[in-house]
Amino acid sequence: MVKAVVAGASGGIGQPLSLLLKLSPYVDELALYDVVASPGVAADLSHISTKAKVTGYLPADDGLKAALTGADVVVIPAGIPRKPGMTRDDLFNINAGIVRDLITGIALYSPSAFILIISNPVNSTVPIAAEVLKKHGVFDPKKLFGVTTLDVVRAETFTASVAGKPDPSVFKIPVVGGHSGDTIVPLLSLSEPKVEIADPDRASLVNRIQFGGDEVVQAKEGKGSATLSMAHAGFRFVESILKAVAGETGIVENTFVYLSGVSGGDDVKSITGLDFFSVPVELGPSGAVKVTNILPQVSEYEKGLLEVAYTGLAANIKKGVDFIVGAP
Numbered sequence: 001m002v003k004a005v006v007a008g009a010s011g012g013i014g015q016p017l018s019l020l021l022k023l024s025p026y027v028d029e030l031a032l033y034d035v036v037a038s039p040g041v042a043a044d045l046s047h048i049s050t051k052a053k054v055t056g057y058l059p060a061d062d063g064l065k066a067a068l069t070g071a072d073v074v075v076i077p078a079g080i081p082r083k084p085g086m087t088r089d090d091l092f093n094i095n096a097g098i099v100r101d102l103i104t105g106i107a108l109y110s111p112s113a114f115i116l117i118i119s120n121p122v123n124s125t126v127p128i129a130a131e132v133l134k135k136h137g138v139f140d141p142k143k144l145f146g147v148t149t150l151d152v153v154r155a156e157t158f159t160a161s162v163a164g165k166p167d168p169s170v171f172k173i174p175v176v177g178g179h180s181g182d183t184i185v186p187l188l189s190l191s192e193p194k195v196e197i198a199d200p201d202r203a204s205l206v207n208r209i210q211f212g213g214d215e216v217v218q219a220k221e222g223k224g225s226a227t228l229s230m231a232h233a234g235f236r237f238v239e240s241i242l243k244a245v246a247g248e249t250g251i252v253e254n255t256f257v258y259l260s261g262v263s264g265g266d267d268v269k270s271i272t273g274l275d276f277f278s279v280p281v282e283l284g285p286s287g288a289v290k291v292t293n294i295l296p297q298v299s300e301y302e303k304g305l306l307e308v309a310y311t312g313l314a315a316n317i318k319k320g321v322d323f324i325v326g327a328p
């Protein structure tokens with residue numbers, strides 16, 4: 001029996017993500033938590049004739065505890081999204097506290113759950129989560145993930161468009177680093193199937209993958225950021241976890257993890273000098289089974305992109321850690 005929880009379930013991402021989870025054959029119980037409207041979203045979804053039992057919780061009456069107790073996987077899209085002109089880092093002041101409090105709940109009520117963080121800035125909210133879990137003595141790096149799948153989804157879509165291929169889903173393109181602007185590093189040289197894209201097209205494709213989120217923020221004219229594509233991407237990642245838990249093998253997703261806690265992660269850490277990094281991770285019943293160190297295979301051009309990403313990420317990670325342990 002698999003219990004999935006969405007924290008931030010009434011929002012732009014939370015609602016379609018909850019819908020997709022309600023439709024998934026891998027989910028038996030779906031608990032929706034939010035500070036507003038979650039009982040309504042749950043009532044609505046509960047009429048769909050699939051097996052998952054849906055419940056909705058608000059903070060009152062120990063709602064967070066009730067939602068999280070018994071959870072196998074908790075997905076967190078809670079917090080404010082960007083408006084035009086904002087970077088993801090601009091969200092830190094509000095979202096950092098929201099993530100800290102939700103993770104504290106997980107540490108208390110569902111410490112062995114898989115935790116998938118969507119709330120931005122992911123480069124900082126995942127380190128925040130790790131520090132909170134460490135404080136409570138329940139940090140399992142194999143079970144904490146920053147969801148960077150939307151960058152992979154965008155890389156597949158935009159690359160197919162430049163390469164003139166009709167079906168983006170045939171592409172497998174590693175996207176490493178973090179989840180904001182130039183910390184997002186698409187490794188087009190390692191694309192399967194191979195693509196030959198020369199500059200200036202390559203540079204504009206890389207830029208579009210790095211800053212694709214801005215296209216949505218601008219098109220929505222102040223009404224938020226990517227929600228539907230993010231719900232799809234978040235669901236893709238949750239389902240990969242649940243498939244791995246169900247015993248399927250060979251499942252690999254790019255995700256932002258604590259490197260030293262996952263087999264093979266220290267090889268990446270020795271190159272990047274960073275504790276957290278998004279890399280292709282093989283998933284298994286216990287979570288992140290193995291990190292694939294693809295960094296030695298990248299092109300010279302991509303090495304330049306990576307150097308830029310390392311600097312930005314180091315600052316973002318430190319900001320998250322300092323938020324919990326206190327700045328030195």
Ligand code: NAI
Nearest residue numbers: 008010011012013034035077078079080081118119120150
């Ligand atoms: P939204 O504003 O539509 O929804 C956020 C939801 O979180 C709201 O329903 C709100 O009531 C709820 N919430 C606020 N505080 C909460 C708390 N303490 N506990 C539980 N729920 C709480 O925002 P949207 O568009 O759904 O985005 C959510 C987050 O996802 C943002 O931080 C956004 O930047 C991020 N995001 C991440 C992406 C990624 O690739 N990782 C892509 C797109 C957005």
